[in-house]
Amino acid sequence: MRPRAFPLYTSCMQVETLAQEAPQPQFTPLGASLKVLLVWPRFPPSFWGFEGLLDMIPEDSASPPLGLITVAALCPPSWTLRLLDHALEEIRDEDYLWADLIMVSAMHAQRADTAAILARARQLGRRTFIGGPWASSEPDLLHAMADHVLVGEAEEVFARIAAELEAGTARSLYRVDEKPDVSCSPIPRYDLLQLDKYTLMSVQFSRGCPFQCEFCDIITIYGRKPRTKSPAQLITEVETLRSLGWRKGILIVDDNFIGNSKNALALARDLAAWQRERGYPVAFWTEASIDLADRPELLSAMVEANFICVFLGVETPSAEALHGTRKFQNLRGDLIEQIRTIQRGGLWVVAGFIVGFDSDDETIFDRQFEFIERAAIAWAMVGMLQAPPTTPLYERMKREGRLHQKADLTSNFSTPNFLTAMPLPVLMRGFCRLLTRLYEPETYFHRCVRSLEVWETKDCQRPPRPGWLGTLHGFLRSVWAQGVRSDYKRSYWKYLWTLFSRFRGDRVKLFYGSHSLLAAHHFLLFSRYVVAELERDCRRIEAEAQGSRSPIPSPKPAIDVPRILPVAQ
Numbered sequence: 001m002r003p004r005a006f007p008l009y010t011s012c013m014q015v016e017t018l019a020q021e022a023p024q025p026q027f028t029p030l031g032a033s034l035k036v037l038l039v040w041p042r043f044p045p046s047f048w049g050f051e052g053l054l055d056m057i058p059e060d061s062a063s064p065p066l067g068l069i070t071v072a073a074l075c076p077p078s079w080t081l082r083l084l085d086h087a088l089e090e091i092r093d094e095d096y097l098w099a100d101l102i103m104v105s106a107m108h109a110q111r112a113d114t115a116a117i118l119a120r121a122r123q124l125g126r127r128t129f130i131g132g133p134w135a136s137s138e139p140d141l142l143h144a145m146a147d148h149v150l151v152g153e154a155e156e157v158f159a160r161i162a163a164e165l166e167a168g169t170a171r172s173l174y175r176v177d178e179k180p181d182v183s184c185s186p187i188p189r190y191d192l193l194q195l196d197k198y199t200l201m202s203v204q205f206s207r208g209c210p211f212q213c214e215f216c217d218i219i220t221i222y223g224r225k226p227r228t229k230s231p232a233q234l235i236t237e238v239e240t241l242r243s244l245g246w247r248k249g250i251l252i253v254d255d256n257f258i259g260n261s262k263n264a265l266a267l268a269r270d271l272a273a274w275q276r277e278r279g280y281p282v283a284f285w286t287e288a289s290i291d292l293a294d295r296p297e298l299l300s301a302m303v304e305a306n307f308i309c310v311f312l313g314v315e316t317p318s319a320e321a322l323h324g325t326r327k328f329q330n331l332r333g334d335l336i337e338q339i340r341t342i343q344r345g346g347l348w349v350v351a352g353f354i355v356g357f358d359s360d361d362e363t364i365f366d367r368q369f370e371f372i373e374r375a376a377i378a379w380a381m382v383g384m385l386q387a388p389p390t391t392p393l394y395e396r397m398k399r400e401g402r403l404h405q406k407a408d409l410t411s412n413f414s415t416p417n418f419l420t421a422m423p424l425p426v427l428m429r430g431f432c433r434l435l436t437r438l439y440e441p442e443t444y445f446h447r448c449v450r451s452l453e454v455w456e457t458k459d460c461q462r463p464p465r466p467g468w469l470g471t472l473h474g475f476l477r478s479v480w481a482q483g484v485r486s487d488y489k490r491s492y493w494k495y496l497w498t499l500f501s502r503f504r505g506d507r508v509k510l511f512y513g514s515h516s517l518l519a520a521h522h523f524l525l526f527s528r529y530v531v532a533e534l535e536r537d538c539r540r541i542e543a544e545a546q547g548s549r550s551p552i553p554s555p556k557p558a559i560d561v562p563r564i565l566p567v568a569q
């Protein structure tokens, strides 16, 4: 590990350099008129990537790189910026060569493409700078791949870093130890995006979450004290999107929208007034903790502001596992009742679930299935527990000698990166069974119908307006891909009939019910893909264990991180 001998930003614009400095690499000055290529690497297929759905609609990506366009807004006006979303276009050598600096943002799910992009930039002699959640959680790894790394949030330090890049005094590693005041955050540069290529736009009201779930790196990266923007600031961002012509859904990407419930309520009320004055031009989605059920005033203000859907981290029906993982907020009431309160209050609920906690036994797979069915959660993201770097779970696994240091932490569908209490093949096969049952076509469509039945939409709610051309395109592609060519066409037509016969009087339900119809092409096919991959891994692990007679099978090795290449200045 490198010595921690780099500048330390301790508070707003205050820079401290640690006493014993290791020699820093010398970087040439980039000057005041530098050209910057901002790159958002590709994701591998994932539950939230909606690849199957994107096949049928005109858009090419689910959501935009909000971190990158926020950093873009912090760059000096004398810089020339170009944004390249690798999900939408190829990166040619000319693109790298055009730029003086390649700025990359990534989560660890994007690691393979990020490593390839950084390596290519170096081969072509370009300077590289990486930030974002992966850089914040594994800076040492990224330090070997990029010239400059930022650990933490950029708002209060980037002006200083930009000046250092221009002058040739920039450091290779910057750590921002204090969390910035997000009310200083600029309006993200939405104008750099190809807006018509995305299905959802993102805005952010708060960062951080007050809870302490053991497996969560939100609290280690963004902190436990939720920091919010002002309602007026967020409304200006939404207004900016509207002025750029955005009329589809907006995801409020907060770690926990109700982390600071007082400020969330103030925002929801102001947003409701804004929506009323403008005829409800946008619909919102967000993430929140389950205690939303205990805040009727906030729930109803959110619905009046045209929030439609909320993602809840439910995780597990096992009280023992919730206790063990320190998710105490999920132990304060009856989870099904709380979910029902939110659904009846006017929000469509999607949720995340985890198997593989230490206290889980083989009954957990059936218990999860029954719970999800009873809760009527159509889009249930079920994964195996992972211990991301920096989390208390990671530290505990290390202490207990259970951590696999080299593991592929791409998503919750990857093999766990620690020695699980349940034998790994039992966990993997149980998980595969659960996923297969949940996303068996009849079961999925039946759950979609149930989710619409229990959801009590309110008169003020309006669906997004994607435009008739996009709707027609999606409908025709769906009929062809799902209604004619798929192996689940019978269930498709049955659901479509139920949807229109039962819910035609409710345009919000009709819109989101149709969305679930198209999303089936993603969830049904993606779950089969995951199950096939895991089955293969499982056989390999069993064969390895038999060969070595080792009771501790190792997970799939991590992707190869390219060796450090010399930086051409």
Ligand code: B12
Pocket: 043, 046, 047, 048, 049, 062, 063, 064, 065, 066, 067, 068, 070, 071, 103, 104, 105, 106, 107, 108, 109, 129, 130, 131, 132, 133, 134, 137, 150, 152, 153, 154, 155, 202, 204, 207, 208, 216, 217, 218, 222, 253, 254, 255, 383, 388, 410, 411, 412, 413
């Ligand atoms: C919205 C969101 C999503 C959305 C949209 C994702 C997207 N395409 O952007 C959806 C639901 C699709 C999603 C999916 C996933 N997500 Co997500 N997601 C988020 C969330 C809540 C907000 C992201 C965001 O827009 N942030 C707002 C921006 C402003 O923050 P930021 O990116 O950190 O940027 C700041 C700094 O990091 C820095 N910075 C960022 N980039 C750069 C670049 C440079 C050069 C510099 C100098 C600075 C810099 O400056 C910015 C301003 O301060 C974050 C948590 C969070 N608070 O960020 C998780 C998070 C990023 N997601 C995470 C994960 C794990 C996933 C999944 C892999 C989950 C899964 N199990 O499958 C999938 C990936 C699949 C996919 N195809 O996207 C993790 C990543 C962990 C990590 N250490 O890498 C996070 C941190 C949440 C968590 N702990 O679970 N996600």
Ligand code: SF4
Pocket: 209, 210, 211, 212, 213, 216, 217, 218, 219, 255, 256, 289, 313
């Ligand atoms: S409630 Fe969600 S964001 Fe908050 S600590 Fe738990 S898992 Fe993390």
